[in-house]
Amino acid sequence: MSDWITDSQDEQNFEGLVRDADQIHIPIFQRSYVWKNKQLAELLADIDQVRSGVEETQFMGAIVAYEKPFRGNAVGRMRALEIVDGQQRILTLYVFVMALVECIASFDKDEALELVRLYLLLPSRRGLEITTRIVPAFADRSQFRIIWDRINSPSILQDKLAEVQLLLPPPSGSAEGELLSQYERILRHIKSELSVDPDNSLEHLREMLGIVTGHLSFVHLKLTDASAATKIFERLNFRGVKVGVVDLVRNEVFASLAEDPVNAQRVFDHIWSPFEAAFVGRAEHFFFPYCLIQDSNTRKSELFMQLRASWKGLAPEQMINDMKPLQGPFLAIDQTGYQSGSKEISRRLDRLVRLRRPASVYPYVMSMLLEYERSSIKEKTVVELLDALESFLIRRAIVGLEPTGLHAVFKGLWGQMKNHNVSEFKRQIKARPTIQWPSDGDVKGAIEKRALARANVCGYILVEYDQSLKGDNPPLLPTIEHILPQTLGEGSEWAKVFNKEQHKHMKDLLANVVPLSSPLNSSLQDSPYNVKKARYKKESMFTTPRALADKWAGWNPKSIEQRTKVLAEWAIARWPVSI
Known part of the structure; x- marks a missing residue:
């Protein structure tokens, strides 16, 4: 590929790596898969940089591996790599391809099977004990099998996978963990993107597959001896000063x-x-x-x-x-x-x-x-x-x-x-x-249903609403106070007014939060509404809590519904431009 980040002959993408080695092994007692939502978000940002044209290729760092003798009785020469460093990236890309295969199978099972052959499984060969191109560490194998069982289900590719040799590593480790969670996060992300433009779903999936397998690169450092890994790590992780x-x-x-x-x-x-x-x-x-x-x-x-x-x-x-x-x-x-x-x-x-x-x-x-x-x-x-x-x-x-x-x-x-x-x-x-x-209806619907108290935009909205009311405009940034507390204590005054389902749905609605100074917010916590109301009136430097205390004598599901309508109407009037 002409747009590699380095001029190294050892820079590769995922497609090149699986073509370069028959099977990639993660050491059996290597630590388990640990990437979480943060690392996935960074990977998705890299994918978006390529898709939106900001970058042609995104560099993912170095993969350190060494060639090891292939164990087993397979007929013919087999090349196996043992990953010394980089298992998190390689395993993430592998399960990302699996998630794309699952989604593509709902449109074209033959195309999905071809991708399985190309990226996920070895060609059928006598004597093979495991045919997956990646063999995870012991700690992740049960989760790995659960993901494969999903692909090999009647609703996805079971009938087509009968045409290939699917031999999975024996199960070991917990059936729950970060590998399975990450696969589910990837699936949710892919499906959420497809919902934006459903008429072009298959093309979108193909584009994403091309980026994941072809436009995310890494330098593949091939060790002649696994014992050299320590020296490699010392140099790779040296804390030099970044040149900007x-x-x-x-x-x-x-x-x-x-x-x-x-x-x-x-x-x-x-x-x-x-x-x-x-x-x-x-x-x-x-x-x-x-x-x-x-x-x-x-x-x-x-x-x-x-x-x-x-x-x-x-x-x-x-x-x-x-x-x-x-x-x-x-x-x-x-x-x-x-x-x-x-x-x-x-x-x-x-x-x-x-x-x-x-x-x-x-x-x-x-x-x-x-x-x-x-x-x-x-x-x-x-x-x-x-x-x-x-x-x-x-x-x-x-x-x-x-x-x-x-x-x-x-x-x-x-x-x-x-x-x-x-x-x-x-x-x-x-x-x-x-x-x-978004239309007026979209905005109203989100304010009625979405947990906006957890959204980054919440603080900005609260300040803008507070400034729209008659009163002082405090110069300091507020904290977000949940009127109905985030935790519903058993036997509390709040538990007498809200049942568990109402609490779950309403606690993070925009209508249930107000701006408060940090000291006042910390001192109130899960106090009953009559206590909060009195202190809002007496101590709040923000207009919103004082106005709310004057308007609502009690705080209950009906109060939240009423305030939701007020805030929804205000929001579409405050930001009126739409198409």
Whole structure:
């Protein structure tokens, strides 16, 4: 493949690895599979980087293995690898392919069987005792068999697997654990993505399979002796200082002044240093949106090459001056929330910063602010476009849509808009069928049913609602107070009002939470409502709890239902732009 990260002959993808070795063994007493949701989220982010065009390939590090004699009575030569380091990655990719096979089988069983032959099982051969391409450690084999039993069930591929030799490792270890849990997480993720565009499900599955098997790479370090593993680990895990893009850029800027130390020092002290210092440690995040504004097809892996190409022939001061016009717009959307000369634009930017907008919108907002600073668009237009962007982002957050796919939307959106107005912005979003802009009904439904108290957007919504009420606007960030406590104590006052089912459903609804200062929140905990109500009125610096205490004499399922309607109507009025 031409887009490998390294120039090493030993860089491979999953497809290359299973082609390179007949069978991959994880040492029998190796620790069990331990990857959880955090590591899966990172892997899914890598997959999305490739799918959205940010990267061609994602590098997953090094796999350390050595060739071992093949045990068994198989006819013909068999090549076996023993994994010294990398079992978590390899086993994750293997079960990811299994999950894709399960999903593809519901559309085309023959295609699913072909994938089993290609990636999951060895070709039939006399004398084989185990035919899976990966043989897990003892601790994971029972879970491994349970996953295979699922694939080999009548509803999936049992009739087709009769055509191949399926011999599984003997069961050992617990029947429950992280391997089985991870497989179920992967399945849930795949099915949730298919629900967005069901008409193209099979194509989506094929695309994901191609990324998992072909676009996630690693360097395969082949040991001549397993005893060398310790030395390898010492070097691989040495805690060196990471070289960032800003270091590469700095070197590039000053490369031409290597023979002119006096001028280099002048440029560094008076031009570069103030420029870099203004980022307050966030310079690393500037260069990618800066490059995307110049060429929306830039990938992160090509970032430095793109910078060098765009600066060819420029003097150091010219390179810095080329970046400077976009520094202010970057800082405005990244951290300051401030636009010089406009209180209204600054208010919108501040809200987007507090909302923790995804980085994918940076090129769009930076381009907009640059045009405003050049007087190419009016303040009113910027305000309307930022309001529309906030409505788009907040509605998606309320409904629970991840920012997956937004990079492809926003990386070149400003240049693609024929007219810079809200109608054109909505038209551009609508033209992308896989990107949802939730309707009023979607937002109301999420506020009625979704556990928004656990969502990242909850704190922002509570502050915005509090500021919409008449009263003070405290400068500090609140904590989230559950009026109905998160734990329903037996025999408590709360247990007399809410049954277990009502508590499970209602405790994390938006209607059941209010903003409070940390000390007040900690002191209340699971106090009865009459205690909370009195202290809300007397001690809360936020308006919301005081207003709630005045409006509801008691707190029960009916109260939560009533407040849910109030909040749902407020939310669609507060973020009214939709398509």
